[in-house]
Amino acid sequence: xxxxxxxxxxxxxxxxxxxxxxxxxxxxxxxxxxxxxxxxxxxxxxxxxxxxxxxxxxxxxxxxxxxxxxxxxxxxxxxxxxxxxxxxxxxxxxxxxxxxxxxxxxxxxxxxxxxxxxxxxxxxxxxxxxxxxxxxxxxxxxxxxxxxxxxxxxxxxxxxxxxxxxxxxxxxxxxxxxxxxxxxxxxxxxxxxxxxxxxxxxxxxxxxxxxxxxxxxxxxxxxxxxx
Ligand code: CA
Numbered sequence: 001x002x003x004x005x006x007x008x009x010x011x012x013x014x015x016x017x018x019x020x021x022x023x024x025x026x027x028x029x030x031x032x033x034x035x036x037x038x039x040x041x042x043x044x045x046x047x048x049x050x051x052x053x054x055x056x057x058x059x060x061x062x063x064x065x066x067x068x069x070x071x072x073x074x075x076x077x078x079x080x081x082x083x084x085x086x087x088x089x090x091x092x093x094x095x096x097x098x099x100x101x102x103x104x105x106x107x108x109x110x111x112x113x114x115x116x117x118x119x120x121x122x123x124x125x126x127x128x129x130x131x132x133x134x135x136x137x138x139x140x141x142x143x144x145x146x147x148x149x150x151x152x153x154x155x156x157x158x159x160x161x162x163x164x165x166x167x168x169x170x171x172x173x174x175x176x177x178x179x180x181x182x183x184x185x186x187x188x189x190x191x192x193x194x195x196x197x198x199x200x201x202x203x204x205x206x207x208x209x210x211x212x213x214x215x216x217x218x219x220x221x222x223x224x225x226x227x
Pocket of ligand 1: 010
């Protein structure tokens with residue numbers, strides 16, 4: 001039996017059944033909720049390890065559910081949304097959701113997202129905070145040095161900040177807005193364009209071509225993969 005307990009929040013029965021059948025076949029434990037308030041109660045009482053959350057719910061909005069849960073818990077949340085809810089998806093990521101699936105999605109896609117989160121849950125338990133290692137990449141937080149295959153990289157302060165932010169949130173999709181606020185402190189008109197430029201030079205230094213380490217989510221943001 002899988003040790004992870006998944007809370008599935010979805011009011012659409014066929015989709016909920018698809019998700020729970022997939023979880024069952026892959027030995028996950030799960031509980032379900034069809035409403036947002038029920039989801040909040042269940043996450044408090046059962047403390048799930050992962051939450052799969054539909055954004056369009058009959059009582060309260062999925063974004064409100066995230067906001068509520070984030071006041072006491074960092075549990076990974078995967079949003080499930082329809083294509084028409086793209087703006088909501090970005091808001092949900094800004095409120096602290098970790099990842100998203102757009103309907104219709106395949107069960108393979110769902111399982112892949114769960115594996116990303118599980119790897120993160122496993123690794124955060126024994127990561128020493130003074131160092132970040134992701135395959136060829138190593139960040140020594142104490143000296144502020146970054147190494148690729150143990151060769152030191154020369155990053156500008158902004159590039160270093162950007163890399164550390166992505167590393168700290170590895171496995172998680174970060175929106176443009178979130179990155180800009182955390183790296184530059186505030187957003188200006190051209191900040192998305194400058195983010196793209198900094199990301200391009202950072203990728204070049206990281207030799208990240210094709211984009212294996214840092215994924216682009218067009219119109220949404222970026223994610224550092226756990227390799
Ligand atoms: Ca729905």
